[in-house]
Amino acid sequence: MTETQIKALLLAKPEAAEDYPFGPEAAVFKLQGKLFALLFRQQGQLKLNLKCDPEEAQMLRDVFASVAPGYHMNKRHWNTVTLDGSLPIGEIQRMLDNSYALILRSLPKAVRLGLEARHGRDALYPD
Template sequence: MVFLDIKTLKLYLLSKPEAEECYPFDNETAVFKVQGKMFALLSRKQGQQLLNLKCQPDHAIELRDIFKEIFPAYHMNKRHWNSIILDGDLPDGEIERLVDHSYGLVVKGLKKSIREGLEVRYAGEIYK
């Protein structure tokens, strides 16, 4: 998948099982949730398009060390969330992998009954 524009990225985020888009903060900041839990946030800060994604803490630090486009998330728990500058420099495959990782972490944190229901309804599409 090529994330040439925000519309394509939004379509990928919404392709996750039971993903929903909402605007709880303002008309420009898109929040993506599964079962009411946020797994992504799209916003603009100082003219830059940002994608905030949940990340396992040790991996979050590794990513920040490797990619200049990834840094501790703006206005979020910096231990568990990274911001990605969407300027075209970070490979699309890496963005896709990080979206999948964020979604999987959120699903893993859901109540067992909800998580198992998702796994049954969307066999093979839920990331553990």
Template sequence: MQKGTLREYLLSRPEAIEDFPFGPDVAVFKIKGRMFATLSCYRGVDASNLKCDPDEAQALRDIFSGVIPGYHMNKKHWNTVLLDGTVPDYEIERMVDRSYGLVVKGLRKLERDSLELAYGAELLYR
């Protein structure tokens, strides 16, 4: 998946915003102020950090050579996905959806309920 395509997909998630709190080289994607993804460069390769369930995080690392422990992140809960063609686009989209859903589930009840009412659980937690 190309960096621009992934950026568009990240921003397609309900109420997702792009921010640059770490400078112009690291795009941070948030929902209600909470980060669910980053987009940057890792050792010369475009890459994205995505939140993940700890058991699933390790399984994805075992399956895909382009999935490594989260760079500059809690390696138990985050993976870095290299955009080098080793991970299929549909799998990257699934990981984005999972990351987004995990962060939404961790929001305060009022924020989460507001999103669920506006967009439906099916869209938020796919």
């Protein structure tokens, strides 16, 4: 998966915003100002930090060699995915959707309801 492709997936999420608060080498993707993904290169490899339920985070690390504890993140709640082609695109999309949904659920109820009204529940919470 290319950098352009992963950015397109991230920015396709309703109201996702791209920012570079750490400089041009790390793209931060936020929903309502809250980080749900961080895209960067490390030793030439494209990597993606995604928020994850702690139990699922560990399971994903156990199953996939390209998933590790979050680099420079809370290792209990974040995974770093090396985008080296070893993970199916569908699995990357599922992890991205879960990260976005965790941030969405953490927003105040009024904000969530406003997002649902603007974008529809199905767009925010894919199957």
